[in-house]
Amino acid sequence: MITDLLEMDLLRTFVLAVDLDSFARAADQVARSQSAVSLQMQRLEEITGQQLFIRQGRGWQLTPAGEILLGYARQLLDVNQQAINALTATHIAGKVKLGLPADFAESGLPVVLARFAAVHPHMEVEVTIDRQAVLQQQLQRGKLDVVLSFGKDIPDDAILIGHVPIRWIGNTQKHIAQLRPLPLLLFEAPCLFRSAGLAALEKAKRTWRPALTSSSVAGMWAAAQAGLGITIRTEMGLPAGCVALTKTSGLPALPDVAVFMLIRKKTPSPAVKRLTDILFETITAQVNELRKRAKKK
Numbered sequence: 583m584i585t586d587l588l589e590m591d592l593l594r595t596f597v598l599a600v601d602l603d604s605f606a607r608a609a610d611q612v613a614r615s616q617s618a619v620s621l622q623m624q625r626l627e628e629i630t631g632q633q634l635f636i637r638q639g640r641g642w643q644l645t646p647a648g649e650i651l652l653g654y655a656r657q658l659l660d661v662n663q664q665a666i667n668a669l670t671a672t673h674i675a676g677k678v679k680l681g682l683p684a685d686f687a688e689s690g691l692p693v694v695l696a697r698f699a700a701v702h703p704h705m706e707v708e709v710t711i712d713r714q715a716v717l718q719q720q721l722q723r724g725k726l727d728v729v730l731s732f733g734k735d736i737p738d739d740a741i742l743i744g745h746v747p748i749r750w751i752g753n754t755q756k757h758i759a760q761l762r763p764l765p766l767l768l769f770e771a772p773c774l775f776r777s778a779g780l781a782a783l784e785k786a787k788r789t790w791r792p793a794l795t796s797s798s799v800a801g802m803w804a805a806a807q808a809g810l811g812i813t814i815r816t817e818m819g820l821p822a823g824c825v826a827l828t829k830t831s832g833l834p835a836l837p838d839v840a841v842f843m844l845i846r847k848k849t850p851s852p853a854v855k856r857l858t859d860i861l862f863e864t865i866t867a868q869v870n871e872l873r874k875r876a877k878k879k
Contacts, residue, residue, distance in 0.1 A: 590662055592626045593655040595619055596634075600644065600652055601866040602744070603873065626651075664701055678853050680861075681710040681717035682730040684799040685818040690864050697860045705853050713797075715772070721846050727854045729844045730861060732816070734774050740842040743862060744869035747876045748778050748836040749826040752812045759831040765793035765811030767802045778836055779814035786834040817872050841869055 599608040599619065609619045627634050632647035644652060678698075682691065695707060710717065710726060717729045736742055752758050758765065764783070768776050783790050793811035796802050802813045807823040816839065817826050827833060843858060850858065 588626075588629065588655075588658065590659065592622050592629070593659055595622050596626055597652065597655050597659060599623065600648075601863070601870050603641070603870050660697070676851075676853065677706040677708055678728070678851075678857050679708045679710070679726045680728050680730075680857065681712065681720060681726040683714055683717070683732065684711050685732075685816065686730055686865070687711050687819065688821075689819040690861075690868055693864050694857070694860050697864070698857055701856060702853050707857075718844065721844055724846060727846050727850065728858055728861065730865065731842055731844060732774065732839050733842060734778075734839060736840050736842055737844065740844055741858070741862065743841040743843065743865050744873070745838040745840050746816045746818065746869050746872045747838050748775055748814060749817055749876075750779070750812050750831060750833045750836065751815055751817075751820065751824050751826055752806055753809050753823055754825060755809050756827075756831065758809060759812060759827055759833055763789035763791040764833075766790050767794045767796070767805045767811045767813035768792055769799070769802060769813075770795050770797050774839065775814045775816075778839075782834040782836055788834065817875070818868065841865060 595608055595612055595614075598611050599605050602608050602611070605619045605623070606616050609616045612619070614622075623634065630647070630651065632651075633645050634648035634651060635642045636645050691709070695709075698705070698707060710720065712720075714731045714733070717726065717731065720726045721729045731740075733740075750759065766779070768779075771777075780790075794802070794805045796805070799815070799819075802815070803821050803824060805811065806813050807821065812827070812833075814836070820826070829835075843861060845854065845858060847854070
């Protein structure tokens with residue numbers, strides 16, 4: 583039985599802990615100790631009268647009550663932020679320039695734009711979808727304010743969102759993964775996913791052939807859906823008709839890749855700061871979901 587009002591500070595830490603899948607990382611975000619975050623979660627359980635977490639090995643997972651609270655916590659925090667911005671930031675006009683790879687265009691971008699428009703209705707968002715190297719060059723030249731990126735190496739000034747597994751991706755025809763040489767659908771070089779896949783095949787002494795080389799992620803997805811071969815990507819933006827192959831496919835294991843943001847200015851404008859906050863929250867939730875899904879395969 584709920585005995586008190588839900589405190590925004592507790593809800594914010596609760597959502598961060600879930601999205602980051604770690605009390606320690608949540609503690610870093612709210613500038614508290616890990617023990618202080620644990621006490622906050624205990625306080626939240628006292629208020630709600632429900633157990634919110636259950637131990638699972640060395641980690642934890644949400645109880646059914648925790649899952650219910652998570653949905654409401656997100657809504658309450660979002661409404662709270664909208665109220666603050668409605669009183670302080672809706673008059674801001676201008677343009678925010680965002681760059682991101684095609685992987686995020688359909689999965690995270692619509693959510694980010696909708697939430698940003700709700701708090702900054704007079705701001706124009708200019709979105710550039712391109713290769714990571716091109717986006718980072720444009721950021722350095724001042725043509726972009728924020729860039730979302732994948733990377734093997736994380737720049738010192740980057741804001742790390744998390745790590746996601748690189749996967750072998752094809753359609754439902756499982757026999758394709760057994761073909762020798764393996765037909766590959768490759769993004770044109772340089773490409774970190776291409777490099778990771780080819781290195782893994784070389785280490786496993788698995789022969790392959792290029793079935794398609796493309797400069798378009800959409801083109802690779804289409805070829806994978808058609809059954810022309812296997813491609814190498816994360817599950818970000820995975821379209822219908824494409825599946826990540828499981829360990830039973832016989833293909834070698836692939837590493838994780840970092841997801842991070844780069845911001846042009848050390849002290850960004852309020853609008854850019856809000857956009858990065860929304861990006862971080864939205865993509866963190868997706869990264870966490872992909873990692874949980876990968877553990878089950």
